[in-house]
Amino acid sequence: MKGGFFQVKSPAEFVGLLQDFPVLEVETVALALAHGRVLAADAVAPHDLPLVNRSCMDGFAVSARDAFGASEANPAYLDKVGDLSIDEPVDLVLEPGQCVGIVTGGTLPLGADAVVMVEHTGDLGAGTIEIRKSSAPGDNVMLRGEDAVAGTTALPAGTVLRPQEIGLLAALGFAEIAVYCRPRCGIISTGDELVPVTETPRPGQVRDVNSHALAALINAAGGTPSLYGLIPDREEELIVAVAQAVDENDVVFISGGSSVGLRDLTQTAIQALPDSEVLAHGVAVSPGKPTILARVGAKAVWGLPGQVTSAQVVMLVFGCPFLRHVQGEPQAFSPARRRTIATRLARNLHSKPGREDYVRVRLEADQAHPVLGKSGLLRTMILADGLVCIPADSEGLEAGAVVQVWLLG
Amino acid sequence: MKGGFFQVKSPAEFVGLLQDFPVLEVETVALALAHGRVLAADAVAPHDLPLVNRSCMDGFAVSARDAFGASEANPAYLDKVGDLSIDEPVDLVLEPGQCVGIVTGGTLPLGADAVVMVEHTGDLGAGTIEIRKSSAPGDNVMLRGEDAVAGTTALPAGTVLRPQEIGLLAALGFAEIAVYCRPRCGIISTGDELVPVTETPRPGQVRDVNSHALAALINAAGGTPSLYGLIPDREEELIVAVAQAVDENDVVFISGGSSVGLRDLTQTAIQALPDSEVLAHGVAVSPGKPTILARVGAKAVWGLPGQVTSAQVVMLVFGCPFLRHVQGEPQAFSPARRRTIATRLARNLHSKPGREDYVRVRLEADQAHPVLGKSGLLRTMILADGLVCIPADSEGLEAGAVVQVWLLG
Numbered sequence: 001m002k003g004g005f006f007q008v009k010s011p012a013e014f015v016g017l018l019q020d021f022p023v024l025e026v027e028t029v030a031l032a033l034a035h036g037r038v039l040a041a042d043a044v045a046p047h048d049l050p051l052v053n054r055s056c057m058d059g060f061a062v063s064a065r066d067a068f069g070a071s072e073a074n075p076a077y078l079d080k081v082g083d084l085s086i087d088e089p090v091d092l093v094l095e096p097g098q099c100v101g102i103v104t105g106g107t108l109p110l111g112a113d114a115v116v117m118v119e120h121t122g123d124l125g126a127g128t129i130e131i132r133k134s135s136a137p138g139d140n141v142m143l144r145g146e147d148a149v150a151g152t153t154a155l156p157a158g159t160v161l162r163p164q165e166i167g168l169l170a171a172l173g174f175a176e177i178a179v180y181c182r183p184r185c186g187i188i189s190t191g192d193e194l195v196p197v198t199e200t201p202r203p204g205q206v207r208d209v210n211s212h213a214l215a216a217l218i219n220a221a222g223g224t225p226s227l228y229g230l231i232p233d234r235e236e237e238l239i240v241a242v243a244q245a246v247d248e249n250d251v252v253f254i255s256g257g258s259s260v261g262l263r264d265l266t267q268t269a270i271q272a273l274p275d276s277e278v279l280a281h282g283v284a285v286s287p288g289k290p291t292i293l294a295r296v297g298a299k300a301v302w303g304l305p306g307q308v309t310s311a312q313v314v315m316l317v318f319g320c321p322f323l324r325h326v327q328g329e330p331q332a333f334s335p336a337r338r339r340t341i342a343t344r345l346a347r348n349l350h351s352k353p354g355r356e357d358y359v360r361v362r363l364e365a366d367q368a369h370p371v372l373g374k375s376g377l378l379r380t381m382i383l384a385d386g387l388v389c390i391p392a393d394s395e396g397l398e399a400g401a402v403v404q405v406w407l408l409g
Numbered sequence: 410m411k412g413g414f415f416q417v418k419s420p421a422e423f424v425g426l427l428q429d430f431p432v433l434e435v436e437t438v439a440l441a442l443a444h445g446r447v448l449a450a451d452a453v454a455p456h457d458l459p460l461v462n463r464s465c466m467d468g469f470a471v472s473a474r475d476a477f478g479a480s481e482a483n484p485a486y487l488d489k490v491g492d493l494s495i496d497e498p499v500d501l502v503l504e505p506g507q508c509v510g511i512v513t514g515g516t517l518p519l520g521a522d523a524v525v526m527v528e529h530t531g532d533l534g535a536g537t538i539e540i541r542k543s544s545a546p547g548d549n550v551m552l553r554g555e556d557a558v559a560g561t562t563a564l565p566a567g568t569v570l571r572p573q574e575i576g577l578l579a580a581l582g583f584a585e586i587a588v589y590c591r592p593r594c595g596i597i598s599t600g601d602e603l604v605p606v607t608e609t610p611r612p613g614q615v616r617d618v619n620s621h622a623l624a625a626l627i628n629a630a631g632g633t634p635s636l637y638g639l640i641p642d643r644e645e646e647l648i649v650a651v652a653q654a655v656d657e658n659d660v661v662f663i664s665g666g667s668s669v670g671l672r673d674l675t676q677t678a679i680q681a682l683p684d685s686e687v688l689a690h691g692v693a694v695s696p697g698k699p700t701i702l703a704r705v706g707a708k709a710v711w712g713l714p715g716q717v718t719s720a721q722v723v724m725l726v727f728g729c730p731f732l733r734h735v736q737g738e739p740q741a742f743s744p745a746r747r748r749t750i751a752t753r754l755a756r757n758l759h760s761k762p763g764r765e766d767y768v769r770v771r772l773e774a775d776q777a778h779p780v781l782g783k784s785g786l787l788r789t790m791i792l793a794d795g796l797v798c799i800p801a802d803s804e805g806l807e808a809g810a811v812v813q814v815w816l817l818g
Contacts, residue, residue: 031606031621032621032624032625032634032636035624035625035628035629036629049787050615051610051612051614051615052612052613054615054785056716056783056784056785086600086601086602086613087601087602087613087614088613089611089612089613090612090613104715104716104785105600105602105615105715105716106602106613107612107613140783141783142783142785142786146782146783146786146788147786147787147788148788155791160818161625162625162817162818163622163623163625163626163629163721163724163818164622164718164721164787164790164791164793164817164818165791166621166622166624166625167618167619167621167622167625167717167721167787167790168618168787168788168791169621170606170616170617170618170620170621170622171615171616171618171717171787172616173606173607173608173609173616174606175606175607191495191514192495192496193495193496193514193515197440197579197582197583197584198582198584199582200582201460202498203460203461203498203499203516204461204495204496204497204498204499204515204516205460205496206459206460206463206514206580207579207580207581207582208579209576209577209579209580210576211579212440212441212575212576212578212579213572213573213575213576213579214572215441215444215575216441216444216570216571216572216575216576217572219444220444220445220572225441227441306513306514307465307513307514308576308580309573312572312573312576315572339748339750339816340750341749341750341751342750342751373555374465374549374550374551374555375465376463376465376513376551377551377555377556378458378556378573378576378577378580379555379556379557379577381573381576382564382573382574382577384573407748408571408573409569409571409572409573
């Protein structure tokens, strides 16, 4: 392979390969632990929600007919027949001309179809309530089944569970729920110049940055990282480490060793494993071109660039969406999943056609300023508020152009 | 207090009260666990980063003077004096007219100040390298100290640690780091109509939604939720529960019981505790007006609306930013911390002046569509992609107006 990228894929081809990887197994977790997870099956409502017609307000339950046309100038007068307790079943039936006190969340009695807010009523004493606002059926009432109808799908499989979906599942009685597993992710760093974070590098050495930055990225994408540490740039040792990591994880990320140079060991090590296949050696993005994608059995093994900022960009563009894909998220690769902000470019950006460029930008004074400095500098990612993608068919963007900034972190 | 909001605060006043609460203690955590946390002290670089001048590319280290003006048509010819190993100290000194092979990340020898990419060179044999591109000092080189200078602040206290900051800290040798503690958050639900998620409600009852939705929101904001379950609407029991929750947590969230109606117990229970003070009873937002903020000692105790969607909105607008504030995030309440997208309103939105309205909207066809339905319905939050804030001084927004949609989840 030395000297060329025979299998450089376009970003779309690369995503296509990623989408072919199967989604992980399903597990049942307590509702409290389901936040951010993806529903593995339709959540079907076991009963109507609300279970009954419920008041949205403190006030009086009425038949809207009795309060229709009421106003400050021309109130309606109704007979108060009591106050409903919020937690007791209601056996009262409201007759024409009657009303009953009700609190927020309370069940409407038969004969009532609206609630008048207490602010629009007056207690005249001797059981008479003045209604000073007109009412229509359904006013201030949540109707039985408005949130979910018994036997229908309340949330479809593939839903990412935000706090509000957790709330709905609680309301429907799902104390536990079937979701896709989180991916266990093995992280291997290679590179004879690397030393662990705890060691002091001598000139020529650098500390292992990728293990830690990748672990944080994996965490943010819902995966569980395991660090396998630094593996020397020797084929036999790398094969053993990759075999172990594949065995113990769902996805393996190897950083370093993937540039087409003197240290092209990752591919060799992957290919030495049984039932392995290199799917892509290179993807037409910058930074991040020397990225390897392979499978061992049905598991994805990634060879990420050793250059730390390139590795981070590849993770943001492909790796993290992939981890959400294997967690069952249907639109994991959709650019719509990226949080973006539209703003203007502060200066011209040149780009080499044939590859997608991800340019680090800083947001300042409502403009996107490209972060200056060598791509490999860590501070270029620190200073970046986001990334601007320049499409593969573009030669660049002009100052003043409106761009979508993909916000980081 | 019954019958009125004597201490309704404006949103700005409410945020002012929240900002007065102290930031939590500092703890030292392993770097792997620091993602999303806030630096408690400046991270000072113990050495220059890079430690030496390093190559960004595979190629040849040169003195730029020797390659200046070189081109395809008019190459320069240099004597190759060897290939540098990436991980060995470099004791070579490059003389005029010489070059040396170098790999990405390799240390530049004395006498070299630029790197020419291998793609722009040719090996003519017999130790002669053809240089086909002009070079300037610093080309393809990360200079010593460009990422951080020894003794200076690499990341200031208050920095939220994203993956890229974790990477920089790893490069500087911080195997562990001082960050602010995560808030332990006690959650209490009140309301006699509530039953646990595991129980089947009879008419008039509903399951406890808030405990679970709040736990997910707290989690997302970096807190650690503890559920204290359902406490009956009785003063003595609520006092005991709140006292215990305050004792065991940094922040306590009580939901229910805070509407000015028949069940105004939360305030009474809080005031029964020693060294307690109700700071706000009501905040001028909708939904969420009946929110109580109190302190017990130096700890915040919240009385959230029992209505589930109101409680969620109050958490999004005030509660979650507060949890980031106590974790040391300096701009926790800044609207700039909200992820927003600018889009046009699909229809008119009316608003009552004097309060900030948070309107649930769905994004569709590049427009923000207000979610229809009673505010209390859970599905209004499920259907919402985001919230649009209508300022307190506004009577509403017109269809077609450009609005900032604050994206949820």
